[in-house]
Amino acid sequence: MQQPKLATIEDVAAIAGVSIATVSRAVNEPAKVADETRRRVNEAIARTGYTTNAMARSLRMRRSKMILILAPDVGDPNFSNILVGLETEASKRGYGVLIGNTQNDPTREADYLRFISSNQADGLILLTGHLPFGLSLDEAVVRPPAMVAVNEPVPGDLVPFVGVDNFEGARIAADHLISQGHRRIAFIGHSTSKMVNTLREGGYREALNNAGIAIDPMLILDGDGTTESGRQAAEHMFVRDVLPTAFLCVNDATALGVIIALNARGYDLPRQFSIMGFDDISFASFVTPSLTTMKQPRSKIGEAAMNLLLAVVEGREVEQRKVLLRSELVLRNSVSRLGLGAR
Structure with missing residues (x-):
């Protein structure tokens, strides 16, 4: 029994009404081909079965795509x-x-x-x-x-x-707290192992330095970015009896933990404490109070x-x-x- 002839790139080009070069671009660099042209080429590939050939060529090129x-x-x-x-x-x-x-x-x-x-x-x-x-x-x-x-x-x-830009984003966040009159601003999320935390702490420090605010080491607490670490950090502030007026948190999950701890103690937020997050994840607008934060694109x-x-x-x-x-x-x-x- 005679084997059916394998489709060629010429067959695809003829059915799609384009050049062989256009078919090649549509397969290998689809972003460089107009949507309508790419659609016609894909339909021709589906009709002819040329996809199998394209995959084999990809394997020869040692590309898995x-x-x-x-x-x-x-x-x-x-x-x-x-x-x-x-x-x-x-x-x-x-x-x-x-x-x-x-x-x-x-x-x-x-x-x-x-x-x-x-x-x-x-x-x-x-x-x-x-x-x-x-x-x-x-x-x-x-x-x-x-x-x-x-x-x-x-x-x-x-x-x-x-x-x-984690450094610049945290600087903007701290500047916002400073613009609202806050001078005792805690940073929750100090870490020696996570670069994001280090960069965001750097932005916080830069904003305070630019405003002439002395950095109090007692207001900088460790945090691993989890909600529980935020809750524990807020509780630790009360144990130290060294309280800020605002918390700048390394991310929104940490900020949620701070809010949970302060709400549990019956504080009126944000009248008594302000809380700032970073990331703008999905729950940020649904917590009470809704979270002021830095949105990542x-x-x-x-x-x-x-x-x-x-x-x-x-x-x-x-x-x-x-x-x-x-x-x-x-x-x-x-x-x-x-x-x-x-x-």
Whole structure:
């Protein structure tokens, strides 16, 4: 029995009414082809079965057209909208995504890296803030995969980064509290291991220094970004009997913990204490009082990160290895002007 003839790129071009070069671009660089043209090419590919041939060519090029995303916790409210941006941009360019939920487990990270070593993924998006366990950037040992860090930079500036300007965002947040008359402003989220925390604390310190406000070490407390760490930090303030008039929290989850602790003690918020968050995650507008915070453009972060990674994957020249987007001050009800009713 005679085998059916395999479809060729010429067949696709003839059915779609475009040139062979246009078909090639639609398959390999879909973002460079008009939507209507790309639709006709895709329909022709579906009719002819040329998809199989395109996949075989991709394998010969050792391209999987898949991107591996490593995240410490896919339940993190920051993750979903970043993922939307990552996936949207990848899809436009003909790539798919694989999501690895690492739970900060070195064994899981090493397991996920097998997708890279076995050519099942062309590049890595890191939301973990560190290199995966067992991965070296020493090209003398092994050529490292294309990588971009998102949301939290990897120490050493060796991995391209896309996120918000955490230092500047925290400075704006602290400036807002200062503009409302606050001088005793606590920072909840000190950390020696998380760069995001360090950058945001740096912005807080810069704002106080610029305003001529002495920094009180007693008003800077550790925090790991969880709601419980915020609650514990607020309680610790009362144990110390060193109280601020306002709290600048390293993120919204921490701010929620502070609000829970103060509400439990019966304080009238924000009349007696103001609370400022960072990130503008989904619950920020639903807590009582609704949270004044700094909004991250998470979808745009995802899109910019995927664009940068695919430039590296495809061997195109990269102009910027660090892309910092601006966060936006969102005014709600958790911050008020310092007055006679406040501490």
